[in-house]
Amino acid sequence: MAQLSNDCFVCQQEVIRLVDALGLITERISSVTDSVIIPIEASDGRILAVDVLAPVDLPPFDNSAVDGYAVRYADLNASGESYMRIAARVTAGAQLNVDLPPGSAVRIFTGAPTPAQFDTVFMQEDATEDGENVRLPKGLRCGANRRLAGEDLKRGSIALRAGRRLSPSDIALLAALGRTTVVVRHQLRVALFSTGNEVIPPGRPLEVSKIYDANRFMLRALLERANCMVTDLGILPDSEAAVRRAIVAAADTHDLLVSSGGVSAGDEDHVRAAVASVGSLVFWRVSIKPGRPVAMGVAGGTPFIGLPGNPVAVFVTFALLARPLIARLAGEEYQPPYPVTVVSGFSYEKKAGRREYVRVRLFSRDGAVEAQKHPSDGAGVITSLTQTDGLLELPEHATRIEPGDPVGFLSYAELL
Numbered sequence: 001m002a003q004l005s006n007d008c009f010v011c012q013q014e015v016i017r018l019v020d021a022l023g024l025i026t027e028r029i030s031s032v033t034d035s036v037i038i039p040i041e042a043s044d045g046r047i048l049a050v051d052v053l054a055p056v057d058l059p060p061f062d063n064s065a066v067d068g069y070a071v072r073y074a075d076l077n078a079s080g081e082s083y084m085r086i087a088a089r090v091t092a093g094a095q096l097n098v099d100l101p102p103g104s105a106v107r108i109f110t111g112a113p114t115p116a117q118f119d120t121v122f123m124q125e126d127a128t129e130d131g132e133n134v135r136l137p138k139g140l141r142c143g144a145n146r147r148l149a150g151e152d153l154k155r156g157s158i159a160l161r162a163g164r165r166l167s168p169s170d171i172a173l174l175a176a177l178g179r180t181t182v183v184v185r186h187q188l189r190v191a192l193f194s195t196g197n198e199v200i201p202p203g204r205p206l207e208v209s210k211i212y213d214a215n216r217f218m219l220r221a222l223l224e225r226a227n228c229m230v231t232d233l234g235i236l237p238d239s240e241a242a243v244r245r246a247i248v249a250a251a252d253t254h255d256l257l258v259s260s261g262g263v264s265a266g267d268e269d270h271v272r273a274a275v276a277s278v279g280s281l282v283f284w285r286v287s288i289k290p291g292r293p294v295a296m297g298v299a300g301g302t303p304f305i306g307l308p309g310n311p312v313a314v315f316v317t318f319a320l321l322a323r324p325l326i327a328r329l330a331g332e333e334y335q336p337p338y339p340v341t342v343v344s345g346f347s348y349e350k351k352a353g354r355r356e357y358v359r360v361r362l363f364s365r366d367g368a369v370e371a372q373k374h375p376s377d378g379a380g381v382i383t384s385l386t387q388t389d390g391l392l393e394l395p396e397h398a399t400r401i402e403p404g405d406p407v408g409f410l411s412y413a414e415l416l
């Protein structure tokens with residue numbers, strides 16, 4: 001389905017800030033609206049299409065949080081220990097339908113319903129059984145170890161809001177509410193291709209001046225983690241016509257087109273021209289490092305994002321721009337991860353005006369978490385990703401980082 005029109009938006013000539021690129025994505029992209037009902041077992045990572053209301057209280061009834069003895073608090077001896085007759089026994093899943101005389105205790109187990117007015121439960125470790133009686137110490141507060149009906153969620157309240165990307169704990173909540181199915185947004189269909197005359201698929205003998213295609217495999221995995229259905233269009237040559245043909249063929253049947261390579265300013269970088277010839281560019285070049293030449297546009301009404309060729313730039317631009325774009329298209333309420341403050345273990349200089357993402361490993365030092373920069377800065381060095389834990393985000397205004405300075409860290413796990 002088309003999300004953008006091929007209007008006359010004029011792509012800026014200047015490099016734009018990340019925040020402005022994200023603003024353009026929000027402004028220009030709307031979500032695909034179709035939804036589908038699926039079993040909760042298949043819902044991990046899917047986007048909830050409608051609010052889920054709790055059809056029952058959670059927990060559904062007052063119950064004991066421990067194995068022990070339930071009592072009416074008012075029956076306890078306020079000045080010392082209590083000695084009470086064990087009048088009944090109730091296990092998890094059972095029901096007690098007897099009248100219990102004042103001053104009695106009920107042997108109870110975790111998850112079993114607490115009888116009406118039995119508002120307090122002693123843990124068995126604190127009690128001493130004595131034949132048919134139990135000795136209970138003084139000092140327990142009223143309501144101890146009892147879980148009230150609806151204390152987790154009240155019947156009729158919103159359990160999960162539309163737009164949420166479902167997680168394993170959300171699935172636990174759906175099941176706890178008795179749901180077997182859930183209404184989610186349809187998965188985005190994403191067409192993916194690499195570009196470059198030097199790029200060949202792994203599995204073939206490596207020829208002179210060729211490299212294996214790393215980006216398509218990384219992007220496929222990243223897209224699938226973001227719950228997209230990927231169509232792999234393979235590797236396209238450095239040819240505007242070839243890229244244009246692929247875009248035109250895929251635009252109608254996909255929600256998003258993603259490529260890597262061929263977006264910088266060289267004579268053999270044809271991707272932008274191909275997009276512009278069948279649609280329009282929304283932005284090109286963002287003041288980030290790595291990833292500056294990233295381009296976004298619309299072709300045949302379908303959004304397009306052209307990531308740079310260097311694999312580290314692919315990773316960073318996917319995390320910073322493609323991921324929020326996918327969220328927007330998929331109707332996800334997306335919150336970019338908050339950087340966690342750690343301590344720099346190195347000195348670093350950068351230009352003012354651009355936002356830099358530095359690959360680091362974390363170490364524990366003197367009770368603090370210290371970030372050490374990977375020795376390689378190169379945006380083509382794939383081991384600088386595999387040997388690090390995440391990215392330091394250095395803001396536009398920063399020009400110098402010294403050892404001991406507080407810095408914002410984004411873990412790879414959070415970014416994906």
Ligand SMILES: Nc1nc2c(c(=O)[nH]1)N[C@H]1C(S)=C(S)[C@@H](COP(=O)(O)OP(=O)(O)OC[C@H]3O[C@@H](n4cnc5c(N)ncnc54)[C@H](O)[C@@H]3O)O[C@H]1N2
Binds near residue numbers: 262264
């Ligand atoms: N004169 C300029 N040159 C470059 C600029 C610039 O602004 N002016 N920007 C540099 C930056 S920053 C980057 S990033 C790269 C990105 O350029 P492209 O998007 O045009 O990418 P390519 O030139 O096609 O490739 C760059 C690099 O990455 C390798 N590559 C490409 N595809 C793959 C793949 N699928 N798997 C693994 N590696 C891949 C390719 O062989 C190149 O080495 O441009 C700078 N130049």
Ligand code: MOO
Binds near residue numbers: 289293313
């Ligand atoms: O994206 Mo380039 O790789 O910034 O250096």
